[in-house]
Amino acid sequence: TTVHWHGLDVAEExxxxxxxxxxxxxxxxxxxxxxxxxxxxxYHPHPDxxxxxxxxxxxxxxxxxTDGDDAVRGLPAAEFDLPLVIQDRIIDAxxxxxxxxxxxxxxxxxxxxxxxxTDASFDVRAGSYRLRLLNGSNARIYKLGWSDGRPMQxxxxxxxxxxAPVTRPxxxxxxxxxxxxxADFAGMxxxxxxxxxxxxxxxxxxxxxMMGGGLMGGGRSAGRSLPNGASFRICRFAVKGKGxxxxxxxxxxxxxxxxxxxxxNRAEPRRFAVSMAMMRWMLNGELFAMDDVAAxxxxxxxxxxxxEFASTAG
Numbered sequence: 001t002t003v004h005w006h007g008l009d010v011a012e013e014x015x016x017x018x019x020x021x022x023x024x025x026x027x028x029x030x031x032x033x034x035x036x037x038x039x040x041x042x043y044h045p046h047p048d049x050x051x052x053x054x055x056x057x058x059x060x061x062x063x064x065x066t067d068g069d070d071a072v073r074g075l076p077a078a079e080f081d082l083p084l085v086i087q088d089r090i091i092d093a094x095x096x097x098x099x100x101x102x103x104x105x106x107x108x109x110x111x112x113x114x115x116x117x118t119d120a121s122f123d124v125r126a127g128s129y130r131l132r133l134l135n136g137s138n139a140r141i142y143k144l145g146w147s148d149g150r151p152m153q154x155x156x157x158x159x160x161x162x163x164a165p166v167t168r169p170x171x172x173x174x175x176x177x178x179x180x181x182x183a184d185f186a187g188m189x190x191x192x193x194x195x196x197x198x199x200x201x202x203x204x205x206x207x208x209x210m211m212g213g214g215l216m217g218g219g220r221s222a223g224r225s226l227p228n229g230a231s232f233r234i235c236r237f238a239v240k241g242k243g244x245x246x247x248x249x250x251x252x253x254x255x256x257x258x259x260x261x262x263x264x265n266r267a268e269p270r271r272f273a274v275s276m277a278m279m280r281w282m283l284n285g286e287l288f289a290m291d292d293v294a295a296x297x298x299x300x301x302x303x304x305x306x307x308e309f310a311s312t313a314g
Contacts, residue, residue, distance in 0.1 A: 001021070001022055001045045001046075001047050001050070001054060001059070002016040002017070002018065002020060002021050002022060002045060002046045002047055003016050003030060003043055003044075003045060003046065004016030004043065004044060004045070004046035005032075005041060005042075005043050005063065006041055006042050006043070006044075006158070006176055006178075007036065007039065007041040007042075007158055007159065007178075008032065008034065008036055008041055008063070008065075009035065009036055010032055014030050014031065014032060016045070016046035017046075018046070018047065018048050018290065019290065021047060034065055036065055036160070037065070037159065037160035037161070038065050038066050038067045038069075038070075038160055038161065039064075039065055039156060039158075039159060039160030039161065039178075039180075040062060040064055040083070040132040040134065040156065040158075040160075040178045040180055041062070041063040041064070041065060041178070042060065042061065042062050042063055042134050042136070042176075042178065043060065043061060043063050044059065044060035044136075045059045045060070052099070052101055052106065052107060052138050053099055055136070055138065056089070056097060056099045056107070056138065057097070060085075060136055061085070062083050062085060062132065062134060064083065064132070065160075073161070073249060073252055074246060074247065074249045075130055075155075075246075075249065076127075076128050076129055076130045076244075076246060080125070080127065080128065080129045080130065080243065080244075081129070081130045081132070082122065082124075082129060082130070082131050082132065083115075083132045083134075084114055084115060084131060084132065084133045084134070084235065085114065085115055085116075085134045085136045086112065086113070086114055086133060086134065086135055086136060086137065086142060086173075086234055087109075087112075087113045087114075087136045087137050088107075088108060088109030088110075088111065088112055088113070088137050088138075088140050088225075088226070089109040089110075089111060089113055090109045090110050090111070090224055090225065091110075091111065101138065101139075103279060104279065105139060106138045106139030107137075107138040107139055108138075108139055108140055108225035108226065108227070108228060109137075109140070109225055109226070110224050110225050110226055111226075112198075112226075112232060112233075112234055114234060114235040120234075120235040120236070121235065121236040121237075121238055122235065122236070122237050122238070123237075123238055123239075123240040124185050124193070124237045124238070124239060124240070124243070125185070125239065125240065125241045125242060125243025125244075126185050126186050126187065126188055126239050126241070126242050126243050126245075127184075127185060127186050127242070127243020127244045127245050127246070128182070128183070128184050128185075128186065128243070128244065128245055128246040128248075129182075129183040129184075129185065130155070130180060130181075130182065130183075131180065131181040131182075131183050132156075132178065132180050133173065133178065133179050133180075133181065133196075134177075134178050135173040135174060135175050135176065135177050135178075136175075136176075137175050138175060139175060139228070140175070140226075140228055141172065141173065141174050141175070141201075141203075141228060141229070142172070142173045142198045142234070143170050143171075143172055143173075143198055143199040143200070143201045143229075144170060144171040144172075144173055144179070144196055144197075144198065144199075144234070145169065145170040145171075145196070145197055145198075145199045146194055146195070146196065146197070147194050147195035147196070147197050147233070148194045150194075151167045151168060151169055152167070152168050152169070152170065152171050152181055153165050153166075153167055153181060153182040153183075153248065154166050154167070154168055154171060154179060154180070154181060154182075155180045155181065155182050155249065155252070156178075156179070156180030157177075157178065157179055157180070158177060158178050161180070161252040161253070162252060162255075163251065163252060163253070163254050163255050164249075164250065164251040164252065165182060165248065165249060165250075170199055172201075182248055182249070183237070184245065184248070185237060185239055185243070186243070186245035188239045189239065190239060190240065190241075191238060191239065191240075192238070192239050193236060193237045193238040193239050194236075194237055195233050195234070195235065195236040195237070196233075196234045196235055196237075197231065197232065197233050197234060198230070198231065198232055198233075198234055199231060200229060200230065200231040201229045202229055203228055203229050258304045262304040263304050263305060263306050264300075264303050264304065264305060265305050265306055266306055269305075269306040269307060269308045270296065270305055270306065270307045270308070271284075271296075271307075271308045271309075271310065272284060272296075272307065272308070272309050272310070273285070273309075273310045273312050274309065274310065274311050274312065274313060275312045275313050276313040281313075284296060
């Protein structure tokens with residue numbers, strides 16, 4: 001196996017590259033120097049052909065980076081900072097995890113787990129909370145929304161806190177993505193609360209969309225799994241006791257953007273075309289090679305470039 005990190009700027013030998021695989025029974029110590037922005041990151045195994053199975057077995061989790069200044073930013077204290085890992089699973093008649101993914105569509109489960117629990121419910125106080133959500137599923141996309149119809153107040157995403165909170169009616173969360181929400185349970189009576197649901201949506205078109213819609217049977221777990229885009233409850237929050245209602249933050253630290261004049265290839269952006277052939281992903285028409293680096297993948301250290309990605313897989 002190997003361990004890979006989402007969002008952290010780490011050295012190649014610590015980033016889960018297949019060249020640094022840890023054999024069965026082996027050991028490896030990862031030494032990380034964290035210089036990233038405060039935020040919600042995560043880790044998972046990264047061996048070729050075994051990543052999904054090992055994540056399914058539990059080798060994944062959040063990696064939260066802090067700098068001690070959350071109180072200055074007006075964010076809730078640690079007691080009111082809730083990490084929520086959303087995953088889907090199939091549990092068979094023997095109470096064992098069943099994992100039989102479709103080679104094209106991945107794995108879809110028949111039940112939703114939050115922090116390892118089905119039908120998850122969390123007791124909260126009548127006050128302000130910071131919710132950190134990770135989509136730790138294999139292939140499922142979630143359309144997050146509140147059960148009572150209130151808008152979602154987004155304060156952070158994969159790269160950490162936003163420059164300022166934004167309000168959205170719902171949030172789409174694909175596998176591996178994170179989002180941080182400001183949640184206000186003040187004013188709700190004892191025992192009342194609200195749920196985070198996945199709202200119904202339609203998978204997009206193209207080859208993958210048609211297969212997901214049933215053209216190719218919907219995968220090996222067809223008939224057992226919830227379809228991608230189905231409507232269901234993810235977890236519930238029930239008010240138990242009084243809390244502290246904080247004013248919603250107006251702004252955080254501004255994001256550091258590179259000025260456009262620093263881009264060295266503005267006239268000719270570096271292009272990467274993602275395609276598929278014979279059920280294998282390709283980049284610019286080439287398959288992954290362990291020790292080969294294409295000419296288009298050699299980058300001068302320290303420069304700022306414009307990159308364009310195009311999905312040509314259908």
